[in-house]
């Protein structure tokens with residue numbers, strides 16, 4: 001396989017310069033780092049939120065969000081059965097019970113209609129994630145949460161820079177719940193190897209967060225060096241999201257025309273601007289998915305299975321809606337292509353599509369193999 005995928009984390013000159021400047025100035029070894037303040041300011045502007053708290057990871061961000069939502073032992077938190085598995089774990093770690101609802105095929109996020117069906121007196125919060133370039137139906141989800149006085153935690157780890165259709169103007173994803181969570185993990189569209197942030201406009205939640213973290217040292221810090229390398233990535237976030245979106249559009253058409261065994265999850269109407277961290281396909285069966293992921297790995301291609309669905313988790317661990325068929329299907333058949341593939345230069349893109357077609361054909365089931 002001669003096709004070399006674009007590098008991620010990005011090998012940009014300006015990232016090296018930012019790291020060097022942080023080291024030279026001594027900012028790297030400072031508690032009140034200018035890099036941290038600069039990053040917070042930029043995030044608050046970009047996401048149009050009053051308060052930004054940097055933290056060590058998206059996972060830590062979700063846990064902190066649950067804590068300031070006052071999720072306590074015995075409480076329940078509603079979450080999609082098909083989601084980042086760490087979200088389920090974080091709920092459990094606080095002694096609370098995850099309550100699983102199905103995914104909505106239109107948004108790949110949680111099914112709003114099942115929210116009220118699963119409500120109980122113990123419900124404290126809801127986690128809604130934006131996955132694979134889609135945007136969750138935040139307006140109706142937020143409506144149910146407000147009516148019931150639940151805290152809405154928005155997991156925007158995969159979607160920095162994405163915008164939702166809300167009213168007349170598009171709104172930045174990450175500010176659409178009570179608390180938004182970002183990840184700066186190694187493969188994410190904004191990366192510092194690790195890292196994350198919490199976003200909120202609610203002064204009460206901000207005060208709780210400060211009380212939880214500042215003891216008086218910050219118990220959940222991001223380092224100044226990490227902040228420094230993120231700033232130049234914010235400068236190009238919009239440009240890269242545009243490029244990934246164009247490629248994703250082209251890939252959707254190519255799939256419909258040429259990759260006939262692969263299905264595309266439908267695309268959310270709530271999405272004004274996408275951020276594609278991963279591009280999702282559905283294989284016809286779980287066996288076929290296994291072949292695709294295996295063959296891709298022998299080519300060293302960044303293709304992997306989607307999340308493990310929690311629909312089979314023991315009833316001792318969670319409460320479940322009776323219909324989690326969407327989670328089950330997507331858990332068995334979904335596979336994802338990393339956003340590096342959406343960053344191919346124009347020269348390499350046709351060759352990538354050719355190889356993708358080969359992957360599709362070589363892994364097609366023998367009974368329905370497409371003619372060559």
Ligand SMILES: *Cc1c(COP(=O)(O)O)cnc(C)c1O
Pocket residue numbers: 056057058059060084086129130155157158183184185194195196
């Ligand atoms: C990556 C991811 C997280 C966790 O972020 P980390 O920084 O890796 O801890 C949480 N939720 C979603 C949807 C993610 O994709």
